[in-house]
Amino acid sequence: MIAVNKETIFNDYSDVQAIGYSEIDGAIEIAMHPVLSGSAQTAISNLFTVPVQFEASGSDFQRHAIRGGVNLNLPGSSQFDCTAGFPATDSSNNAGLVTAGHCDNVYDFDDPFGPTFTVSVPNSTKEKVDADADIQFMSNSSQTIEGTFVYDKAVPNSVRALENKVSVGNTGGTPTVAGTYVCHNGANSGYSCGNVYDRYWNMNNSCGQTGTGFCNNTYVQVKGSNLNCAPGDSGGPWYYGQSAYGVHVGGFNGCSTAAYTSTDWIASLNVSLAYYNF
Amino acid sequence: MYHSLIIIFEVILHFITNPTIKICGVLSLTLMVSCAVPQSSPPEAESVLSQADTVSERSGYLVTYAKQDNKIRRQARLTGYLTLDGSCVAVRSGSVTQILALPESSAKWADDALELITSDNSFGLGQEVSFGGFHTEKSAIDIYIPDSCDSEKIFIGYLE
Numbered sequence: 452m453i454a455v456n457k458e459t460i461f462n463d464y465s466d467v468q469a470i471g472y473s474e475i476d477g478a479i480e481i482a483m484h485p486v487l488s489g490s491a492q493t494a495i496s497n498l499f500t501v502p503v504q505f506e507a508s509g510s511d512f513q514r515h516a517i518r519g520g521v522n523l524n525l526p527g528s529s530q531f532d533c534t535a536g537f538p539a540t541d542s543s544n545n546a547g548l549v550t551a552g553h554c555d556n557v558y559d560f561d562d563p564f565g566p567t568f569t570v571s572v573p574n575s576t577k578e579k580v581d582a583d584a585d586i587q588f589m590s591n592s593s594q595t596i597e598g599t600f601v602y603d604k605a606v607p608n609s610v611r612a613l614e615n616k617v618s619v620g621n622t623g624g625t626p627t628v629a630g631t632y633v634c635h636n637g638a639n640s641g642y643s644c645g646n647v648y649d650r651y652w653n654m655n656n657s658c659g660q661t662g663t664g665f666c667n668n669t670y671v672q673v674k675g676s677n678l679n680c681a682p683g684d685s686g687g688p689w690y691y692g693q694s695a696y697g698v699h700v701g702g703f704n705g706c707s708t709a710a711y712t713s714t715d716w717i718a719s720l721n722v723s724l725a726y727y728n729f
Numbered sequence: 730m731y732h733s734l735i736i737i738f739e740v741i742l743h744f745i746t747n748p749t750i751k752i753c754g755v756l757s758l759t760l761m762v763s764c765a766v767p768q769s770s771p772p773e774a775e776s777v778l779s780q781a782d783t784v785s786e787r788s789g790y791l792v793t794y795a796k797q798d799n800k801i802r803r804q805a806r807l808t809g810y811l812t813l814d815g816s817c818v819a820v821r822s823g824s825v826t827q828i829l830a831l832p833e834s835s836a837k838w839a840d841d842a843l844e845l846i847t848s849d850n851s852f853g854l855g856q857e858v859s860f861g862g863f864h865t866e867k868s869a870i871d872i873y874i875p876d877s878c879d880s881e882k883i884f885i886g887y888l889e
Contacts, residue, residue, distance in 0.1 A: 527823025530808035530859075553803050553863035555882060559823075585803075639806065657801040660869035662885060682861030683806035701803040705871070711800050 515565030519600030547590030551688025636686025645675025815877025862885030
């Protein structure tokens with residue numbers, strides 16, 4: 452029900468911050484900021500056959516916290532180097548994020564809602580740069596985490612709740628298929644979208660620590676006439692609506708094609724995505 | 730021809746009189762790292778500009794693997810000031826100094842002009858530069874990098 456309607460809702464009501472389903476209340480929960488008009492709330496409610504509850508998210512999505520889609524700067528620099536993908540926690544529930552494995556291991560997290568703070572790769576088990584995947588976990592145990600991500604850096608406060616992840620394979624939930632429409636946000640190029648062209652893509656000479664090694668058919672290829680990507684986008688979120696698909700790896704010149712590492716590989720780091728707690 | 734002989738003679742003389750020169754790249758492959766005569770301490774980018782005479786003896790070259798335009802380009806980004814780190818060309822960004830490697834066979838360090846020269850551009854010491862590419866462990870790269878380049882990481886870049 453949410454999947455069917457959320458694109459319409461996000462497109463028509465930019466003040467809707469998130470859509471979720473509360474199993475406790477048995478109701479759709481709409482987080483909004485600022486508060487929607489009565490007629491808008493009625494129109495949205497009419498899209499669903501179950502009760503809809505509206506919640507003023509207010510400043511909740513402007514909290515100083517680790518989230519995805521945020522610029523990662525080298526320590527002491529004001530220039531972005533990579534992009535945070537999605538919020539995540541390790542087995543000890545330390546707050547962190549996932550980004551590309553070929554990014555550096557220590558960054559200033561350039562939080563748009565507060566002062567910068569350091570995130571780092573805690574050890575080598577939290578980094579995977581090989582034929583299968585290009586992903587790493589960076590954490591700061593003293594920070595709070597919010598299950599959200601910046602989905603368009605050009606839009607102020609464009610923070611969206613993270614609800615779930617979508618697998619490439621048939622490992623549960625709705626899998627990615629060829630043609631799936633996905634979007635990304637990068638520190639340099641910002642927001643753009645395309646369609647999954649090959650979900651088991653064989654990249655040539657692009658993997659491993661040297662970037663020239665053999666690749667398995669585990670990366671996802673995206674194409675699109677409006678697709679855009681540029682240096683600094685690495686690690687940024689690939690998503691649709693509130694679902695996480697992967698973290699950005701790179702692209703051909705001009706970004707006629709982009710590649711991402713599927714969120715399927717996050718488990719190999721023994722970390723979990725942090726979803727928004729509706 | 731006469732001019733070339735003079736240059737060759739000068740290079741030989743330079744090697745004889747500068748035993749600290751190291752050849753730093755070889756390999757079958759190819760990564761290009763810029764090497765220069767190790768100095769006593771890596772200078773800051775801005776200060777190097779006022780100490781041109783002290784670094785004018787720097788020498789070396791860049792070695793790289795063949796450019797592969799057909800492959801996916803990783804899209805990390807390194808933006809900062811071109812500097813020298815021991816015997817390597819590097820980029821200083823914030824508090825981090827990263828050794829720079831360019832997978833472009835024509836790139837070289839011009840010691841006389843204190844410039845990094847690529848196929849399309851030249852960049853002076855202390856100039857702000859920005860490269861796309863990726864960070865990797867220095868130890869993961871099969872290339873000799875002098876100990877005086879003290880960064881644990883290396884950035885393999887291309888021009889944005």
